[in-house]
Each structure stands twice: as C-alpha cells, then as structure tokens.
Amino acid sequence: MSTRLASPADLERLREGILANRDPSKPIVTVCSGTGCQAYGSRNVIQAFIDEIKRQGLEAEVVAKATGCHGFCEQGVVVIIFPEEICYLRVGAEDVPEIVSSTLVQNKIVDSLTYKDPDTGHNIPKESEIPFYKHQCRLILGNNRFIDPKSIQDYIARGGYSALSKALFEMSPEEVLEEVKRANIRGRGGGGFPAGKKWETTRNAPGNTKYVIVNCDEGDPGAYMDRSLMEGNPHSVLEGLVIGAYAIGAHEGFIYVRQEYPLATENTIHAIEQAQECGLLGQNILGSGFDFTVKVHRGAGAFVSGESSALMSAIEGRVGEPRTKYIRTAISGIWGQPSNLNNVETWANVPLVINRGADWYCSMGTEGSKGTKIFSLVGKVRNTGLVEVPMGATLRHIVYEIGGGIPDGKRFKAVQTGGPSGGCIPEQFLDTPVDFDELTKLGSMMGSGGMIVMDEDNCMVDMARYFLDFLSEESCGKCIPCREGIRQMLKILDRIIEGNGKDGDVELLEELSEVISDASLCALGGTAPNPVLSTIKYFRDEYEAHIREKRCPAKVCKPLVSYYIVPDKCQACLICLRNCPEDAINGGKNLVHWIAQEKCTKCGTCLEVCPSRFNAVIMLSGEPVPSPPAEKTEVLRRR
Amino acid sequence: MKTLTLEIDGKQAQVREGMTLLEAAKELGIEIPTLCYREGLAPYGACRLCSVEIIRDNRSRIVASCAYPVEEGLIVKTDSPRVTNIRKMLIELMLAIAPGVKVLEDLAAQYGVEGARFEAEPDFCILCGLCVRYCAEIKKANAIGFAGRGIERTVVFIPEIASKTCMSCRECFSICPTAKIPSETDGVCFLDLTIDDFLSRRLR
Amino acid sequence: MIAAMTEIDKLVDKYQGDRSALLQILLDIQREYYWLPKEAFLRLSERLEIPLNQIYQIATFYKAFSLVPRGRHLATVCMGTACHVRGSPRLLDKVKDMLNVAPGETSSDMRFTLNKVNCLGCCALGPVVVVDGEYHGKPSTAELERIFAACD
DSSP states (O other): OOOOOOSHHHHHHHHHHHHHTSOTTSOEEEEEOSHHHHHTTHHHHHHHHHHHHHHTTOTTTOEEEEESOOSOGGGOSOEEEETTTEEEOSOOGGGHHHIIIIIIIHOOOOGGGSEEOTTTOOEEOBGGGSHHHHTOOOSSGGGGGGOOTTOHHHHHHTTTTHHHHHHHHHSOHHHHHHHHHHHTOBOTTTTOOBHHHHHHHHHHSSOSOOEEEEEEOOOSTTOOHHHHHHHHOHHHHHHHHHHHHHHHTOOEEEEEEOTTOHHHHHHHHHHHHHHHHHTSSBSSGGGSSOOBEEEEEEOOSOGGGGSHHHHHHHHTTSOOOOOOOOSOTTTSOGGGSOEEEEEHHHHHHHHHHHHHOHHHHHTSBOSSOBSEEEEEEEESOSSOEEEEEETTOBHHIIIIIITOOOSTTOOEEEEEESGGGSEEEEGGGTTOBOSHHHHHHTTOOOTTSEEEEEETTSOHHHHHHHHHHHHHHHSOOOSHHHHHHHHHHHHHHHHHHHTOOOTTHHHHHHHHHHHHHHHOSSHHHHHTTHHHHHHHHHHHHHHHHHHHSOOOTTSOOGGGEEEEEOTTTOOOOSHHHHHOTTOOEEEETTEEEEEOTTTOOOOOHHHHHSOTTTOOEEEEESSOOOOOOOTTOBOOOOO | OOEEEEEETTEEEEEETTOBHHHHHHHTTOOOOOSSOOTTSOOOOOSOTTEEEEEETTEEEEEETTTOBOOTTOEEESSOHHHHHHHHHHHHHHHHHSTTOHHHHHHHHHHTOOSOOSOOOOOOOOOOOHHHHIIIIISOOOOEEEESOGGGOEEEEOHHHHHHHTTTTOTHHHHOTTOHHHHHHTTSSOSSOBHHHHHHHHHO | OOOOHHHHHHHHHHTTTOGGGHHHHHHHHHHHHSSOOHHHHHHHHHHHTOOHHHHHHHHHHOTTOOSSOOOSEEEEEEOOHHHHHTTHHHHHHHHHHHHTOOTTOBOTTSOEEEEEESOOSOGGGOSEEEETTEEEESOOHHHHHHHHHTOO
C-alpha cells in the first residue's frame, strides 16, 4: 500500500479501485480472529482454510480471511461465508475440508455446523436469522466481520475514512463540533459525559498545544468491547480520533492500550503505520493542511490507570495514579495542556455521526441516551458474547432474546452492570430500558458495558466480596477512605462469609460506604461501595442468612458449605474416593462412602466426578451434616 | 491579584484567586483539621481529613479543602454533619492502623470518636506521604519513596541513596505524625523499611 | 540476566531518551528478560535522570512487572467477573495447590509462576487458565494434572 493519498478524490479513486477488483459474487470465507476465538484455535482454522483451498485448486475462486471479532463468543470459532452469509459455529480445523467441499464447491450447507435453535431444533444457516444476531443493531461492531484488521483496504472498501474526508473538506472544525454536540454522543467508557461538551471545553481552553486521547484501558473485569473494536477495526477508532482532533485543534494524540491486550496493541500500531503511509495520518492529511500524529502507549497492569487523570499521568511517564488537583483535564491535562480523553467506543461513534448526521443518530436511543451501545453479555447466559443494541433496549431483550436466557434450566437471579462501580439488578427490573440514566436510578450504572448474568447458583454476598477484593488490589492506595475503608469492608464481608457475621455488620457496611463514596480522592473509591450497596438493597435476605443462620442460600461460600454423600444414593463406585485430593473419603467396595468433614477442603471434586446416574453428592449449608454411617454399612443396590 | 467572594460557614469572605479553601478558611480564623497537609509542600489529598462540603447550583459535593481552589460564589461548610461523619470515620480507620498515637487520640477526643469498631492492626504508617514529599520537594534527595499499590502500598527507603544522605539529615523523623519513622529506625536509618525488605515480603 | 548495560542504553536510545517513555522501556525489558533486575533501575535512573525512588514506585505499582526472576512456565488464571460466576476461585485454589505457589509468585524450583488476570475476554470458555500461552477452559482436575506434568 504505497500510494499516498493527497486529496479526497484520491481516496475515492482508491476506494473505487479496490471495489472494482472485488467481485461481489465471489465467495469470501471470514474467520473470526479476536482473542476469544484465537483461544478456540482460530489461527489453525484460518490456516486450514488456506491450505484446503490451495489443495483443491480454488485459490482463484475463493478468498479466506481472518477478521475481527464477530461477537458470538460462546460459539467460537465463528466462520461466515459471503455472499450468502452462511454462518458456521464452533468450527475446528478438522471441519474445514468438509466446509470447502460441501459449501464452497457444492453449495451445500453443513448442517452440523450451523446454529441450532435450542427450542425448535431447527438449523439456521443464515447469519442474519440467528436470534443472537437478528435482535441486535450492529452499527459499529458489525463491520468487524467484513474487515481484516491488518488491511486498510478492507476498511476503505467499507467506506472507511469518508467521514474524515468530509470533515476536513466540507466542514469547519466548529461545524464538526456542532454536529457531535447535537448528536449528544455520551462517553461510552462509563462516565456518560457528553463528548461534544468535553471537546468544546478542550477546544476553548487557553493554549495552542492540545491533545486527544483514546482510553483503551478497559479494566472492568468481564468487559471486552473495546478490545474487540481495537483489535478488529482499529481504523474506525483512528478515523474518529482524527476527526475529533480536527474539531478540537489538537495535532497530537495518544492511544493508551492496557498491557493485557497485546493483539489490540499490535493491530493498532499496524493500522497507524498503514494510515501514515496512505497520508491519512501525519502531515497534511489528504492534502487538507491538517497535521496529526498518534502514538500508542502501553499500560502495565493497573485498573486505576484508566481513570482520566491517572492515565494522563502515566502518559507523562509518572505513576498512573489519580491526581489530587481539582482542575478538569480538558483544561489542564497532559503536561498541563488541554487534553480530551474519550473511550474507544465513543471515538468509533464519531465517523458514523459525521457521515450520516446527528439527526439520524438521534433517531435511535432514548431521550437522554442516543445511538447504540456495545455490551459484553457474559456469565450464566446461553449466548455469551458482544452485543450491540440501540440505547433503550430492555434488559430482558438483551438477556433473553439475544442472550437466549439462562442455560441448564436455572433461574435468573440478577444482572450486574457497570463493573466494580456498578450494581446488581434483580428480576423485577428486567423490563428496564438500558440507558445511562435508567440504570443509575436503580442503583447501578451503565458503566463501560459489562453485563454479567447471574443465576440461582450465584451468591450475592460472594459477588459483593469479589468486587471489593478486586478494588482492594486495584486501588492506588493513596487516600485513606478508599484504601482503609475498602480494607475494612472486605474484612467484614470475609467474616460474614466465614460464618462469623454479627448483627450490625450490614449497618456498618452502609456507614463505611457513605464515607468512602463521599470522601475518596477519585471515582474508584467514589463508586467502590456500589456493588455492596446494591446487593444489600435487593438481596438483604442473603446477607441475613449468612449472618444469622450461617447459611449460604446459593451454596457458594465455602466456609458455610459442607459436602455430603447421601448414603441411600451411594453405589460405592469408588470414583470419588480415589479422586479426593485430601483422601477425605472413607468406604470401599460395596461399602457406603462418606466424607470425613474435618479433612474436607470443599474442592468440589467429589461432586464433579460422582456419576450423574447416582447423584449421590450434595452440598449442605446452614444445617448440621448428618453423622457418618455406621462402620461397614453396605450400599443399597439399585437396579 | 484578582479577589473573589465566597461564603464559609455562613461568613462572607473576600479571598485572593489561587488560594485553596483551606488557606481561605485559615484567614477567616476557621480551623480545618489536616494530617497530610504541610505548608511548603504541594497539597497531596491523602488523608481527606480536611474534607469540606461545597454547594453550588443547589448541588453539594465533598472536596479536600487543601487542594480545592476558591471560586466566586461558592458556599462552603467546614463542619456540617456530613463532614463530621466523614472525619469521625477517617479517624476510626486511622486508629486501627496507628492506635494510641497522640495526634489521632486528640482528634478522636475532639470529634467524639469512642470505641474501636475496627480491629487494630498496628503498622503505624498512615501513608500521609509527608516523609516522601518532604525528602523529594524540600531536601531534593529522594531517599525515600512509595512501593506497591492498594493495601500493599508502603513507604520504603532506597538504600543506594539513603546510605549517603540520611545519617546527616533525619528531618523526616520529626515530620512523621505517627512517629513511625523514628520508631522503626532506632537511631540507624532504614532498618526494615527498604525496598529490598518490601520485595522480600512479597515473596513470603 | 541482562548481559550488559548496553541493552538498556539501546532501549533508552530507541525512545530518544524521553523520560516519559520510562513505562514503555520497563515493559520492553520485562518482555525480553521476564523480569526487571536492579541494575536496570540504576542505569535507567542515570540515563533518564529520574530519581531511583520514582522508578521503584512505578516498577512496584504495576502487575506486569516482576522484580524477581520468573519461572520457566507461566500459568494465568482469569479472575474476571464472568469466570468468577462460573467458579474461577475454585480453579485458582486447585492450581495453587497443584503448583504449590501463591498468585503473583514463583515456585521455589523456578518451574512455575502463577498469575491472576482480570478478563481475558474469552468468557464463554470460563473459567479459564492459560498455561504458556495455551488456553484451557473448564479444566478438570485430571486435565490440570496432565497439563502441568507436561511442563518441565
């Protein structure tokens, strides 16, 4: 890719040229290569396609390419064959010869690899008809499946950089700013602050040197939307960033990528190089006279560094801790200069708004929240993956229609949104439309988009403890309310989980919560009590059970749970006895097995290995464990 | 220098732009408790004891007065119930780490903090950062610094520098509000408080 | 072990001696040598004119850095929320016991380093343990034994 584009016409010519060279009727095999599918072996799958296509002499007829994340992470490796949009799921390298022979050569569907409706049993080969995809509105993430992230040509072929061209040549910076303000793009990183307003503050702040920043520190555990965008379509974020820089008057930018995302870092650096070669970054972009360069800055494993002022400190080479000074970073950010920081997804929304206009953008969403939002729908849900819906879609729509509901016949309990700053939302609120303000009213928040579904086997006290534990490690430790307050809250929760909870513990948790949220230096501490408070609000009965009855209703909290082999069901198969890592199971051939409770470490292996036709191992909580059977008790044989 | 007007605890005041709320309150004769604040050092905002309530456009917020700059028309409350609750809890939290320390006991008496709801786990360092900041900003020696984060965060001496500069200085001894530094160093600097000790503790 | 200070100098030059690149330089050293030796800090302090205490603060603040030599094999257990609800604490306990090492630490025979991480983004596989770059979802006790036995 060596042509340097020196005008919008050059870009259009390039785009037309690329499209002219692509026969739309020619089959293209796209293989998802996001980190998730790579964990499933997608690199082997793509190689298998390349090899098999070559072996069958089809190189001239078929193209196979690795694309960004398709979103249906539960069913990886995801493969889509265009133009028919045949979607194959759970593809392994061993399936490839059949796919090539049947589908590519004979136009026959391989039924075993298509999506199977869990209720009707019908096969659904077409991607757009699969419920997971059908009920989404994939304006942003949808492009991933057409684009090889290492190919700027793919991006340009999809209309990429046309928004930048329009902004630079048909709009003034003020007009771009106005459009973004009218669209009311709110920060997708969790804050929900109107991006246009922030841009304006930065633009108007005194000083000639301004910076724009992409926050790809995505630290909420369970949320990986930004990773998929940055890995799968880095150019979309770059384009948004340059447009923003133009509107704000910044000529230098930074993309802060967390250290745990090596593929996103690699693909972003590659995209920057390609864009630079094309004249879409650097000096005199597209011949417009506007200069802009951008650098990638890697994080090193600290959740708190995703906080705006902390991130900027990190870019300066100092420790990535939030700063005490009360001055907005839009006015005084990196090296004291006005700096506009936005989340990956926020930037990715910008080209859309410029191309199609604020009015179109505002036709989607709710009164206060426009456009779409990408969520990572994970946990106890059938169809886990990345989901994009218009703001205002209900939780029920997301969890059931797209997510397919709760697997294994279990009951929905709650959905956690907003990560460690958010809260749990119980069943009675499933019809709540998801937007920035509605979720906040319920005591949670939208956050960056993590949506973790929990069922009856999850303990809400355990969840609260999980988040506090996370925060106690991630807190920078500078201020007392956060460091010491969270430490004490965690100790109380530990006691409750260990069976040493006492009356007054919940009230003390609430008292600590108030001080921590009021007095902490930054939003990490400021929102740290939210998971605890929301679980107390909606699941107080679970706290009371742990404290008063020493019982964990979901049977999760190890100290409150005992494993017990039901004598009547045991068939003395010896499997649990042999597998117990602590040698805590007694019994023998024909003799009922029983667990010596004092040796049991509650690892759960016995439950795991007991054959399902016996189901002899159960968990007890809040009740005394029956005494072991008399010595040498024989089993009750079942036919 | 521009002046502006704000209200602190019901009193109107004319203050210079660029002052912090803490400085403005002091000029009005209003005492706000502090621990990590020290004149001559940049505000640090770690102890949060100087928290005050500010009201603007009918919305109230808690901020650290040692760092918050004065603003035209701001209404400040230095001892509202919300603020008092915060201070009491902060004192309780600090007493759990540094029980019996005079400056904390005095504050506890002043704010009516009784009893200890949190189990004492004496370490005595409340991470106010005065030693680190003083050594960096005033002495420009950087012999002492922070290591780790969250509950692992500790103050550590850097042997390569401390061995050359500390013996003849020891000014951090009297700055430490809980006397942690003098008590640990026993006349010889940095007994158990070096970066190497920190790293070997991590391995345990 | 860093053979010569020239390696550090090369890195500093790669970033044009820019002090704000300290974190990036440390990341490069960590990636290359699997840990950050003390000599590196001393040299960086000299070249970048950053006080040693600040370098130590940065090196100990971030999870990515190991200030002690790392084990031959790296096992990482995902502790993200989605994996948590699918039982990652139990998986972590199993792995801890099998390898006889605590998270963040290296076994005394230098065989294994165990780390925790928050969200690898393959939540459908959860709970996940990554051993030397290979992902294993929902591993049974037997599978784990097999995986670790294969590591020398």
